[in-house]
Amino acid sequence: MRAVIQRVSEAACKVNGEITGVIEQGFLVLLGIEDADTDEDLVWLAQKIANMRVFGDENDLMNKSLADIDGRILLISQFTLFAQTKKGNRPSFIRAAKVDKAIPLYNKMILELEKLTGKKTETGIFGADMKVSLVNDGPVTIMIDSKNKE
Template structure:
């Protein structure tokens, strides 16, 4: 499971000209799921994301988590995070999980984040053509892969 975590001042997701998610200060989490992912990957990433200290404290030092600042989270599925660009110019998405596996894993990931976070998480719509808007704060962008924990 691969995620891109972005610290944002504002983020939203629009589908068919309708805003389906909208937050102010918090995290925008893009998540890509592969067939080899398990509940262990979900739990590890959810814990890391919620506890990650990437928000400024009173001295503007990155010492606070999204919970500490009472921020919000949007989670968006993005199969292109598993693109392979080794051959040619057209990315291959062969490692990205098919919807019958990816959808329940995505839903479990959102639930695990909500459980760790203690409040509702907003989401995009799985498989939809989404327009994601964000104001990256910092910028702070962190990429994590549950298969590379060391």
């Protein structure tokens, strides 16, 4: 499971012109799920996201978490995080989980993040043509792969 976490001052997702999720200060999380992912990967990654300390403290050091700043999460499914680009110019997405595996894990991630943060996780719509807008604060962008735990 891979996540690209962007610290944002605001972010939103629209599908067919309708807003499906919107946040102010917090994280825009792009989530990629692969066939090899398990519930263990999901719990580990959710804990990393919820506890990530990248918000500025009184000394402008990255010491505060989402809870410390009363931040929110906008979670967007992103199968292209598993693009393989070694051969040719057209990416292969063979490692990305198929819908029957990805949707249940995506839904579990929403619930796990809500449990950890105590707040509703805003979302896009899985598999939809989403238009995501954000103001990256910093900019701060962090990539995490659950297969690189050690």
